[in-house]
Amino acid sequence: MRPTIRGALSQGFHALIVYRVFRWFYERGIPTQPVRFVVERCVEITTGISIPVMARVGPGLRIHHFGGIVFHPEVVVGADCTIYHGVTLGDMGVATGAPRIGDRVMIGAGAKILGPIEVGDDAKIGANAVVLTSVPEGGLAVGVPATIKSRPGFRHESYASRAQARSAERG
Numbered sequence: 001m002r003p004t005i006r007g008a009l010s011q012g013f014h015a016l017i018v019y020r021v022f023r024w025f026y027e028r029g030i031p032t033q034p035v036r037f038v039v040e041r042c043v044e045i046t047t048g049i050s051i052p053v054m055a056r057v058g059p060g061l062r063i064h065h066f067g068g069i070v071f072h073p074e075v076v077v078g079a080d081c082t083i084y085h086g087v088t089l090g091d092m093g094v095a096t097g098a099p100r101i102g103d104r105v106m107i108g109a110g111a112k113i114l115g116p117i118e119v120g121d122d123a124k125i126g127a128n129a130v131v132l133t134s135v136p137e138g139g140l141a142v143g144v145p146a147t148i149k150s151r152p153g154f155r156h157e158s159y160a161s162r163a164q165a166r167s168a169e170r171g
């Protein structure tokens with residue numbers, strides 16, 4: 001009972017509830033301005049979390065240790081991800097696109113994932129890492145700029161071949 005109450009009182013939970021409510025309206029084309037603007041700003045001020053309604057966030061997102069979390073409007077976050085405080089999921093300062101985060105990804109405190117890159121399922125992003133290149137499924141990204149380390153039990157060859165195939169399709 002105690003963890004449930006603690007979770008319901010957390011700032012991350014409040015930010016996600018506001019996001020989910022306004023996302024529901026957004027998906028159905030129901031206008032919510034200027035109410036949405038005011039409510040989103042209040043959430044940003046009180047929680048330090050900015051999740052635009054245009055971002056696509058899968059089910060089961062957990063935000064631990066709220067504060068300083070910023071999502072780009074074009075970000076896609078998969079299911080069952082965990083994000084710690086100080087995380088930025090954004091672009092490179094120009095209209096280059098935003099990251100796509102796979103399922104079950106853990107993003108450590110202070111990490112920055114920038115640009116039109118992909119983070120594979122079950123990947124882990126270390127604290128304060130600055131990720132500028134794609135991370136394979138099950139990969140570990142650490143450092144500034146981030147380097148990709150392998151983790152036992154994950155085969156990266158399959159990811160590399162899929163990434164090459166995607167690049168060839170894009171031209």
